[in-house]
Amino acid sequence: MKSLPPRRYDAAMGQRLTQIATRTGDDGSTGLGDGTRTRKDALRIHAMGDVDELNSSLGVLLAEPLPDDVRALLGVIQHELFNLGGELSIPGYSLLKDEAVAALDAALAHHNAALPRLAEFILPAGTRSAALAHVSRSVARRAERAVVALAAHEAVNQAPLANGKKVFERSMRDMFDLADGATISAKKDGLSNTGGLLLLRDEALLYRASNLLILTEGFITYGGLAGRDLEAMAQGFKAVVHEDYLAYRIRSVEYVGERLAAAGIPIMQPPAGHAIYIDAAALCPGIPRDRFPGQAVVCALYRIGGVRAVEIGSVMFGKQAPSALVHGTDGSAPRLELVRLAMPRRVYTQSHMDYVVEVGSELGARRDQLRGLRMVHEPPVLRHFTARFEEA
Numbered sequence: 001m002k003s004l005p006p007r008r009y010d011a012a013m014g015q016r017l018t019q020i021a022t023r024t025g026d027d028g029s030t031g032l033g034d035g036t037r038t039r040k041d042a043l044r045i046h047a048m049g050d051v052d053e054l055n056s057s058l059g060v061l062l063a064e065p066l067p068d069d070v071r072a073l074l075g076v077i078q079h080e081l082f083n084l085g086g087e088l089s090i091p092g093y094s095l096l097k098d099e100a101v102a103a104l105d106a107a108l109a110h111h112n113a114a115l116p117r118l119a120e121f122i123l124p125a126g127t128r129s130a131a132l133a134h135v136s137r138s139v140a141r142r143a144e145r146a147v148v149a150l151a152a153h154e155a156v157n158q159a160p161l162a163n164g165k166k167v168f169e170r171s172m173r174d175m176f177d178l179a180d181g182a183t184i185s186a187k188k189d190g191l192s193n194t195g196g197l198l199l200l201r202d203e204a205l206l207y208r209a210s211n212l213l214i215l216t217e218g219f220i221t222y223g224g225l226a227g228r229d230l231e232a233m234a235q236g237f238k239a240v241v242h243e244d245y246l247a248y249r250i251r252s253v254e255y256v257g258e259r260l261a262a263a264g265i266p267i268m269q270p271p272a273g274h275a276i277y278i279d280a281a282a283l284c285p286g287i288p289r290d291r292f293p294g295q296a297v298v299c300a301l302y303r304i305g306g307v308r309a310v311e312i313g314s315v316m317f318g319k320q321a322p323s324a325l326v327h328g329t330d331g332s333a334p335r336l337e338l339v340r341l342a343m344p345r346r347v348y349t350q351s352h353m354d355y356v357v358e359v360g361s362e363l364g365a366r367r368d369q370l371r372g373l374r375m376v377h378e379p380p381v382l383r384h385f386t387a388r389f390e391e392a
Helices: 043-062 068-089 098-113 129-149 163-178 203-216 225-239 244-263 293-305 350-363
Strands: 030-033 037-039 181-185 195-202 274-277 311-313 338-341 373-377 388-391
Touching: 030 225, 037 293, 043 129, 068 098, 068 129, 068 244, 195 203, 244 350, 293 311, 293 338, 293 350, 293 373
Parallel strands: none
Antiparallel strands: 030 037, 181 195, 274 338, 311 338, 373 388
């Protein structure tokens, strides 16, 4: 059996117990590791007690016959639970590190790799050790809820709670490290009203782009943007990776997709975190592709309720042609005829989502009334921005 790492102990965690019954808590209070006192029913004490109970339940489990590698892992977990208890006992103190959480994730992945796919829930039964492991699992869930409840009211070490977010941030940095360049719309990913970024690794290309920027937009330090927009981007690129924001944003998009689909609006499934994509060709089968069904849906959404959308189909990806029949670059129409409902900014609320659903439902009710469009002005480039149409 492998020897366990020594338990880390810090003098700041206080003195070791020399007296078990102190009678100092007879008034319903208890002491923390920093010398302060709090109520025994405080959230912090609840969290400390649940973590302590989890450690004790693992001790009972360790009294059973277990594989050596599992026994060693549980011992390491017990030591880290002591560290977590130490953190909770001293507000503002940090002992549990990201590395410990990452090591636990790796160990879980290793043990889970050999297990068959879980197709149904498992009753807590079987051998005594398996049943005790279930007890520890349920206590761990309770301890997690207690720590999360405490974090909602008091400051705790965010490293273990935010580990997923930090891994996400590291993943983003790794992706950018692998890229030679990137373009970013700040309205979508920066939570600002306007602006964007062009990122280049090649210094010579960056120099050329910077000179062009000065001629067309402004100096490289601001690119024609107001200071307010630059500050919004600086904050937005941090806020956009917050787990609570991402959960709210993704669920909002899912909500709109579910309601539109229920109203009979064909959309690309499953909804993602950025936008809903309406299948305009399926919604308006009576409008031929050379009459731009996607653009017809865009116009209808604005007419019905002022909802702005963008066509992603024959207008955006079609080939410039002298006739109204605009083909794709290979001589055929683009494969998809979509309308994008982007939801880029944090200011959108549930009321906005409900309104979009109402307008979308009305669109579905009027689908047979929609008419195709004829392109009357086709610019030489980027025609989906400035092309002009009339109803056919």
